[in-house]
Amino acid sequence: MKEQFPVYDICTISDFKQEDILISRFAPYLQSHKNLALPHKHTFYHMVLFTEGAGTHAVDFTSFAVKPYQIYFMVPGQVHSWAFEGAVDGYIINFSVPFFQSFLLKQDYLDNFQFFDGTTNHAIINIPTELHRQIIYLFEAILHESELNLKLGLDMVKALMLQIFILIARLNTADAPKSTANYNYTLLRNFQKLTNQRFADLKLPKDYAELLYITPNHLNAICKDILGTSAGEVIRNRVILEAKRLLITLNLSVTQIAYNLNFTDSSYFTKFFKKYTGLTPEDFRKTL
Structure with missing residues (x-):
């Protein structure tokens, strides 16, 4: 590598x-x-x-x-x-x-x-x-x-x-889900676009719901209905994906990556990453 x-x-x-x-x-x-x-x-x-x-x-x-x-x-x-x-x-x-x-x-x-x-x-x-x-x-x-x-x-x-x-x-x-209104599908696509743009600074469903002019419960219901997962999990998965992309670059330290993703410190980032992937950032790098 x-x-x-x-x-x-x-x-x-x-x-x-x-x-x-x-x-x-x-x-x-x-x-x-x-x-x-x-x-x-x-x-x-x-x-x-x-x-x-x-x-x-x-x-x-x-x-x-x-x-x-x-x-x-x-x-x-x-x-x-x-x-x-x-x-x-x-x-x-x-x-x-x-x-x-x-x-x-x-x-x-x-x-x-x-x-x-x-x-x-x-x-x-x-x-x-x-x-x-x-x-x-x-x-x-x-x-x-x-x-x-x-x-x-x-x-x-x-x-x-x-x-x-x-x-x-x-x-x-x-x-495509036959029972889901086109409006809800459009909201989901817009939510996914927003998570791609704002995953580093917006970590909570309520932040995205506010941007979409809907309630957090409505956003969560749309994600559960169409994706089978919660809005919070959609956000977390996007953060983890970006963390994996950044971890491939070996000249970026874990501390720098945590900073880029707006975590308060590298230890919190490490705990977050391990909780949802089963590996520490350093262990993930060893698998590449």
């Missing part, structure tokens, strides 16, 4: 630096960027479709088996690593945060897609057989378009990518 945890921006691994996007078949990408198999972060969005291969890939410390016709999505800031077995191939698209902003009037349009909410279990999707040909066609069309350098070519790439996003989003429609 390196002292400085690697964080990659789109320019360090893209041949299209001025356009904020990288499009490639996966096998040559992996061959060119073998160091990306080690734990690292991205400052950009990351989408991979596997068409062949095996092994594991880990997103935010949760490991998944690699399977053909599995697609996964990552948002900026997530921790990621690979451990492949044998040959692996597919497609990869990396794109920057502002890539779609000049293309769409609604700059937060990607927030509509659950797989871009930063929640690990939403980001890994197995594509059903009936969609294999359509998904492959779209990825091939994106690759082809990126090689032609025609007028409005990047706009065509964006339009094709949006087709993929919409097709994948439709797969999750059946999984």
